[in-house]
Structure formats: C-alpha cells, structure tokens
Amino acid sequence: MAAASLANSSRPLLEVRGLTKHFAGLSAVNDLSFTVAEGEFVGLIGPNGAGKTTCFNLLTGFLRPTRGSVRFRGVEITGLRPHQITRLGIARTFQLVRPFGQLSVLDNVTVPAMMAQQAGRLAGHSPRRVALDVLDMVGLAHRAHEPAANLPHGELKRLEIARALAARPSLLLLDEPFGGLSHDESRALEQLIRELFGQGGLTVILVEHVLKVLMNLSQRVLVLDYGRLIASGTPDEVSHDPTVIEAYLGAAYSGAGPQEDDASPGGNP
C-alpha cells in the first residue's frame, strides 16, 4: 500500500513522449516530450501556429498523433476517443466557445456532470447538484435558467470552464480562456482560476496569449515554436531565455519565422 502510493506519487500525472502530428507534410507538433506532475500549474506558450491548440487536440483525443504516446496516470491514452479521455479525468475548454446554445446554462453544465456520474466520478452527488455548485463557483448561478446563447462573451468563457469542471477532471486544459476579455473580466477570471487551483486536486495546463496573466499563474512554462519544445522553466527563466525571445521577436518582426535557426521543421516549401 505504502509502496504503491509512493510509486503513484513519483510518477508524473501526464507523460508525453515523442508526440508528433503531420498535416499534409506540415508538422504541427514535432517530437514533443514533457511531463506534468500532479498538482502542477503549467503554462504553454508559443507564437501563433506554434502547435499549442494542436497539442491540446492530441492530448484530448480530438486528433490522432502521427507518432508518439500520451500517458495519463501511467495509462496509455493515445488513440482513445475524446469522451473516453474526459471520463478518465482530462477536461478541456475550447478557444472559440462552443456552448450548447439552445440549452439553459444549467443544462450545459449538467451534461458533463451526468457523464462524470456514469464514469463514477461524482462520489455520490447528483449531477444537478454538481452543476449548480460549479455554476456557483464560476459566478454563473444567476444565469442558470437562461439559454446559453443569451450570454455575453465573457460569461460564455466562464461557461466553458464550468462545463470542463463539471466533468470532475484531475487535469484541466484551458485553451486561451482570456481571449477577447476586457481588462476587468481578465482580472476577475485570473482570480477565479487562482481560487479553483488553490482548492487543490486540480492540475492545470494553460494556453494563453496574454503572457502576463500566464506568467502570473504558472509555476512552470513550456515554450513551443514550430511544434517543438524550445524551452521549459519557471516564468522568470523562460522570459529571459534568448531562444524564447528570438522565437517571439523573430516571428513578430520578420513575419516569416526564425531564419538562421536550424530547428525549422516547417521549412519544407
């Protein structure tokens, strides 16, 4: 028993090995390897097109990798379908919100809670109860009975998070949750994510273009460029890493990506 729990705690929650995805000759993700420990808050950054969303799609089963493996709690999940991965405890949000428009906000959140119950992840609570609690947590309880389609963008972003939380994940993948939010909304959401993470039991990977927020929240940052991992470290280390600065400024200024860098797998014409 003690040995088993020791083995569990020493093993990372998520292990990604040699993950590769080719789209018609273009490699969106290239030989990507990293691990995430239980209870960690990891930020994933990179210039546009670096492969962040593709990486999320590979982790959650929405895309099949060309090569490589993903292990979650030591179990191979490569090739599983998205709902199976969600049931194992990995939930995601979508960068572009995808509400069930004609359903009420409460129903939107009840669906994943019902599925979590089927998967044995609700610990005896009713899906309805869990859904209401989650709405309360993200500050959407007052909208519970409105059709999701009526919500403004900022609240739809919260609904995405609520739906992911209602699946009772141990690993939460947030794909640009701050996209399109006002300054005040961003600050409130940052606070919310901090609180959710602070409650414990949750491991988070955050993809975000608003770097300041990401650096504030993350304990460790992974940097992708052209589908490759080019840096990994604390927010402070990463933001002073010459390779990272090169990737960002090079991409931003030349518009054609790093030219003298040898690591340019997307370089096939």
Added chain:
Amino acid sequence: MRISLRRGVVLGREGWPLWAGVAVLVAMPVLAPTPYILHVFIVANIYAVFAASWDILSGYTGQLSLGHALFFGVGAYTAGLLSTLVGTPPLFNLFAGAFMAVLVGLLEGVPCLRLKGPYLGIVTLAFAEIAFSLAFALSSITGGEEGIIGIASLVRGSIYIKYYASLIFMLACTLALYALTRSKLGLILLAIKADDAAAEAAGVDTTRYKLLAFLISAFFGGLAGAYYAHYLNIANPETLAIPLSAAAITMTLVGGMGTIIGPVIGAYVLSLFFDLLPVVAGQVEFLTESRVLVYNVLIVLIVLFMPQGIVGWWRGRQAEPEVSSMRADPSRPQAQA
C-alpha cells in the same frame, strides 16, 4: 421535480391549446361522424407517429434523415408478410415490424455514424431508394407494384373503434417519445445536436447516442408503417417512396422541429388540409382542382411566417408573459442592474 426544473413544466408548456386539441380529437366521432373524415384522421394519426419518429432523429439529435420512409416501409412490409404468409396476429406484427425497422436502422446507422448534415441525408436517401427498388426487384415476395394485399385488420369493427384505436396508438407513441426527450437522454441528444465536438469533450459517447437515436427513430417509424399496413390492409412501394419521406419532413417543419408535438400538429394540419379541402371547398372549383397548388402554397407560407413551425410560433407568443416569469425571474434583477 428534477425534470420539470429543466425546461419548463412538462406538457403544460404548450398550455390550453394542447388539451383542447386532445379534447377535440376524443370528441371527433361526435363532431364529424362521417367515415371519410374519420378515415382521414386515422391516417393522420399514423403519419403523426411517423413524423414524430423523424423528429427525434433529425429535429432533436440533428441527424438529417432524408429517407425516413425506409423504416415505415420495412415496418409495413414486415407486418404484411407476416400477416399474409405466417398469419401471426396483427399486434405481434406491429412489434415485429418495429423490430425489423430497428435491424435495418442498425444496418444503415452503423456506416452512417461518421457522416454529418447533407452527407448523412444523401446516404439515408440512397438506403430508402435501395429498399424501394428491392420492393420491385423481389416482386415474387413483395408483390411488386401491387404490393402485399389482404393484410389482416388490426381492429375489426366500426370506423369509430378503428378511430379510437389509432388515437390511442398515436397518443401512446408520441407520449413515449415526448417523455424520452424530457429525460436525461433527451438532454444528451440536444447537446449532440447543438455541438457534437463539445458533447464529446463533455464525456458524451456521441457515436453511441447517435446510433441510439437512429434505433429509437427506426422503431417508431417501423411501428407506424406496420400500423398503416394493418389499417389499410396493404403494403405497397409507396410506403418506401420519397414522397412519404418528404411528408415526414414537411409535417415536422410545419408543426415545429425538435418538439415532438410539432410533427403531430403538422400531420393533422397537412392531412386535413389536403384531404378535406375537396370536401369543404366542394363548391369552389378552383380550390378543388388545384389542391396540390394550394397545399404547397400553404407550406411555403407557414415556413416563411412561422420559421419555427406552429409550436415554435406559439411558444414565442407565450414567451413574453409566461416563460419570462418562469425561467428568467432569478436573473431579472441582475439583468437590470
């Protein structure tokens, strides 16, 4: 309690017109005691179940079926063959027809699971056309163009008894479908319709539930077809043909998609309009002669002016005074603040 919390009060949402409608249907033999009118209503009852079976798949789950007559026809032919060749009792044949339709639904549904929208629609249409061709190709069994004749009646006796039997059949089937849509399953189907990728991400096995919707839809479609065969005592290629598939869609669009009650109302409105227009407007020659024209103009008008169908239009009218007090009350203070 949990269910009524979800989407308004069960059945009560449509309010008094629904109950008034049921009352009129129950009193119909008194209101219109002519065999022809009752006959039109019996066929409308059968079509209502058929259209509602289309609605659960296409209106509710968003899986477009353009060849729904396949299930109706398979139900009709199965019942017809059993009745004429084996001589099994009609009530048994109803369920045998529904069961065969489910098997065919499985045959069609499995390869269709990855298809969406118009692609799914085309393949379902092709499946129905294959069955339609088979009805001619296997004429030694199916009776070719004539079809199978001499099928036993489900209910013997007067047209009144037949009418009430069909009414009970319609109410039982549509209530079952309606209850289904109000259950957890209904919520899952709606989520799939709204966004199947998001439903997957929420942990829904969308493939399994789409197939389930297919099979439920096939079951009720087959049931309606078998009932039809045992009422008209015939199963012919028309039960597999495109016009019948189109009728299910038209009735549902007119009545209101994704409502289950809508297709029932649509079935009545269109059947009555089409079949009773000559009776009512017997004196007006133009209306009698061009009833197909008038019928189609009516459809265009309804779709143009009630894009959500009759039920959607009614709910929209009710929304201001009633629904807002029911569902939006808690949010009202915040909305104004």
